[in-house]
Amino acid sequence: MNTNEYLIRRSKIEDLDGIFDLYKTVSKTIGGLARAENEITMDYIRDFTEKSLERGVQFVMVDELNDNRIVAEIHCYKLAPVVFGHILGELTISVDSLYQGKGLGRKLFQALLDFVSAHRNDILRVELIARESNSRAISLYESLGFVKEGRMLHRIRSNAEFFEADIPMAWFNPNFNK
Ligand SMILES: CC(C)(COP(=O)(O)OP(=O)(O)OC[C@H]1O[C@@H](n2cnc3c(N)ncnc32)[C@H](O)[C@@H]1OP(=O)(O)O)[C@@H](O)C(=O)NCCC(=O)NCCS
Known part of the structure; x- marks a missing residue:
């Protein structure tokens, strides 16, 4: 797959339905997103989209050859x-x-970090937390310049008997302007 076939753009409020469909699909696989499928609601999608549009950054990647679907x-x-x-x-x-493991996540994440470097010199830190077993995501974040900042023991409850650690990570903006 050629990742150049996909358009990366800033999101808009009209993207809510497409983002909802994406999160519903991705949440079916256990071990990635913190929320299970039944916890992906339109209220949740609208809440983080409105906050990101008002005081954050949000990008979507669109498959222009597939009805501009948000992938x-x-x-x-x-x-x-x-x-x-x-x-x-x-x-x-x-x-x-269906689109994982083809370089899209890396490209999208790099676009966000490039945007923050170029246009958000008010931002010093970008933070995230990933469950310890999501080693694929954690190595991606490390390769993008994130550093592990600890290990939050037993933070994730996977089921009645099993807990796992959550890993806080941060990336620092080289162009932060005090
Ligand atoms: C984690 C996620 C965002 C990565 O996006 P992606 O498009 O699948 O990843 P990419 O294809 O860009 O690959 C990035 C890196 O991941 C790793 N990777 C990708 N596919 C992999 C696979 N099948 N097995 C192991 N590692 C893999 C590689 O380290 C790769 O690095 P490389 O570019 O040096 O090869 C995506 O898989 C996803 O949405 N997962 C479900 C939700 C989730 O876990 N979100 C993160 C919550 S913290």
Whole structure:
């Protein structure tokens, strides 16, 4: 697959339905997104999209040869307290299951970091948290320049008996302007 066939663009509020469909599909596979399929609601999608449009960054990747379907999405936004005004957090990236492992996630994530470097010198940190077993995602984030900042023991409850650690990670904007 040629990743040049896919358009990366800033999101808009009209993308809600496409992002909802994407998250419903991706959440069917256990071990990636924190939310299970039944926890993916339009309220959840609207909440993070509105926050990202108002005080964050959100990109979608569109398959122009397939009815402009949204095949990947990434977002993060500022938390409300002023003391966190230099941080983009609550980051989630999601690539349609049929399109995973083809370089799209890396390309989309790099686009977000390039955008922050070029246009958001108010941002020092981009933060995310990934479950420890999602080693594929964690190695992707490390290769993009994220560093592990600890290990939150037993943070994820996978089922009644099994807990796993969550790994907080951060990327620092080289163009941050105090
Ligand atoms: C994690 C995710 C965003 C990665 O996106 P992707 O498009 O599948 O990944 P890419 O094809 O861009 O590959 C990026 C890296 O992942 C790793 N990777 C990709 N496919 C892999 C596979 N089948 N097995 C192992 N590692 C793999 C490689 O390290 C690759 O690095 P490379 O570019 O040096 O080869 C995507 O798989 C996804 O949405 N997963 C479900 C939801 C999820 O886990 N979100 C993150 C929550 S923290």
